Amino acid sequence: GNEKERSSFSVEKSTGSRQTHNNSKRKLGNQSDYTDYEGLALLFDESNEEALMESIDEKTLAEEDKLPLMREEGRSQYMREDVVEAFRKYQSRIPKTRRAYTPAYWGVFDLTKESLYGCKEFTEDDLQQLSQDFADHIKWKPESVTKNVEDYFDSNCEKVDNDQELRKFDRHVQFMKVNMNSFQQMLPEEQLKMTSSFPLFHGAFNSSRIKDVWGETQALSTNDARNEKANPFKKARMGRKVDMKATLAKTSNKFEVIYGEVVGGLGPLGIPMACRKKRFLDKVKLMIIMRDSINRLLNECKHVSEKTRTSLIVYGWLQVGLELNFYAMDWSGSGIYRFGLIDRCRIPADEDDCFMLEDAYCILKSLENKSLETETTVKQLFSENTK
Template sequence: MIDNDANKKLDINIQYMKSDVCSFQGMMTEEELKMSSTFPLFRGVFNSDKIKNAWGEIQALSTNDARNERENPLKRARIGRRVDMKSTLVKTSNKFEVIYGEVAGGLGPFGIPTACRKKRYLDKVKLMVIMRDGINRLLKECKYVSNEERTNLIVYGWLQIGLELNFYAMDWFGAGIYRFGLIDRCRLPSDEDEFGMLEDSYCILKLLENKALETEKVVKKLLLENTKGKRRQTISRNEAELNENRTPQKIKPN
């Protein structure tokens, strides 16, 4: 059940999408597509004051830290990877980034996605790396917790290709291994008589919001257990085995 304020907020954002739906049948840039489709959708569904969504070319703090960790601090820092959207758990002490979003290209003639197969693949890989770095950033700090507790941490991501949204999740499995997979997908309407399709989008995003709040509990518990383990010596120092590869190895032709 949603209260009246949340229902009104959702309705306003759906009406905003409806007012510009004809644009989805023609050419749109990546930025126009994002702000006309996914932006009002997330704004209408997400209601928790524990999650703050940022839009635009936003730098992911996790990749910024990972890229500069071994660099000379007196030299100019390298800029971290940028995403089109990120969700921050503002009530966690480390401001954990729980959701990352990426839009792969805009729309061409007749609303056909402009992103080629290579662009879609590279954006998906970029999303994977950012999600992994987000996990690593926290697990590096939590050196006094068990591996079993570390595996409870999950981050989420979404990739938009045209009017299709793909949702992913990632966790740390141990021994430098991460599990990444597609958890759901939905399609956005391109005409007013298709807006019933948004029921699917609403259910997915509402579930995503709830899952993000579950991750908040995990993050707080990890930080608390790490403090207990460090000060009370309830568990010995136990650093997680992470994968921190920045540049994939090139495969040499036979």
């Protein structure tokens, strides 16, 4: 069907009736071809980047909102029928010229609110409520640290005890320290990545069940998405690469649970090179890659309860200069993917500020644990699918 590439499945066991579902499917069909390989080619072909950025009006981009704190008693719930209808209406009103870089066009509900310019279908209160529901599902909170780890950061990463994991992290921090003076001057993207986020992730992640790959690396999920139509000429020009991806090594399909993008290097005085538009464009690409990862798995597991399908969560991060933003996405049924900003931190540019790394450490430890929770969900999907 026309909506295939964008949402990849219809809701077989949705709370809405079959009739409503067919209606919304029909409405979608009228909107234009959501398979939209051209739209994807436009987004992911670097030669188009300048032209695309030209067409983005910076005034339409809002500051990103972080998701609210989760409520302990909050329970995850399906998208209500009226929310789905309102989202469909908003989708249908996206001007043709803005489609390729508007997340909602791709089925992504951007709860950072950055891209919701001109969206009259949801009030501020609606969005707040939807963000809260999403936060209650993600259940994100940074790890709290033990006394020895706290002491380590208090000593500005100079006094390390015999804790093996901490010693491993410290070796990576020392490597970062050696390079920190270069964070105050011009630095190409590759070098920034390999001297900041790379050692940080590598030092903090310890699980052998998570395998991270760095450098321009192909996102598998998008590979599948483009090859569904098996047109060999389209294939080559639509490869979608990320700067980092983390794979769950113990899942049968080597599920890709985290994607990361470094958006440009550093300019004079260590100021980020990437303009606002470039940052936004990379974020939209990240959303589509995260969405495709969910799609790829749910396409393999068609015979699974709605509850298990909607419990799948994937993560992404963007680095702009020395700032790191962390995102989460789930599929909430009805071809809608919720996306939100779960946390952010900053990498210090001076050896004397290494205590600041405690934030990053806590976030990454939590991200590692959340990825392992996703591993459990992925395994559950496969086992339910074969029953």
